[in-house]
Amino acid sequence: MFKALFRNDQALITVLAILLVNSALYLTSNLIIYFFKYDVGAALAADAGWEGNYTLFTMVGGVFQILGMMAVYPLLHKKLTNTAIFKTALSMAIVGYILILGFCLMGLSSNMIILCVCGALVFMSNGILTVLTTVFLSGSVDYGELKTGRREESVIFSMQTFVVKAASGISVFITGIGLDLIGLDGNTDSTGEIVAQSADTITGLRLLMTVLPIILLALAFIFFVKKFTLTDKKTEEIALALKEKKELRTEEGNA
Secondary structure (H helix, E strand, O other): OHHHHHOOHHHHHHHHHHHHHHHHHHHHHHHHHHHHHHHHHHHOOOOOOOHHHHHHHHHHHHHHHHHHHHHHHHHHHOOOOHHHHHHHHHHHHHHHHHHHHHHHHOOOOOOHHHHHHHHHHHHHHHHHHHHHHHHHHHHHHHHHHHHHOOOOHHHHHHHHHHHHHHHHHHHHHHHHHHHHHHOOOOOOOOOOOOOOOOHHHHHHHHHHHHHHHHHHHHHHHHHHHHHOOOOHHHHHHHHHHHHHHHHHHHHHHHO
């Protein structure tokens, strides 16, 4: 499986992008509940609770992630190439994280309208990126067939599932270490008193939740720009070349 991946450089870059993008999203998903309980929750009245705001945020994020996959990507694809959309979506997600961090540092962490708007930007971008990485994997299968003569479709696409699970594991590992480093004393239980955290711990939580995903997305952007070569035009050329080769083999077989 890994041999097939490493001899297909475009599949390798796509898999790396999937790992970085999903790690960024899972980091956010793992840390956001602590953010709502100990940052947003501490700013709310005692009887207001934090679970409702957390549920609202995740619901908005989920809706916009689906919209990104089903509506925004098709609309963008009418005017932009897939590679341009990918870079745009990465940029949108980075901007969303920067806005969340900026508003939190300004003391607006409990403003749900602002948080939901910024979160919608991040999750919608992720929905677009999810579609595009699948499209790029498909193109890398054709690229690998033309390059090596072997069509390793099942192997390449199985890597997508493997890498998504790996990203989940990596993000849990980083989350655990990060929470220890910032000294957060608490849990994700919905019951019980919210333990007051120090200002440094809250700042550290905000940075973990935003800066780390920004770094991962920036790395994905850099690797993609420097190494990914399967533009829409090149993908069409490869598909045409494969079609011609198959037609030639068919003619030779008939002869």
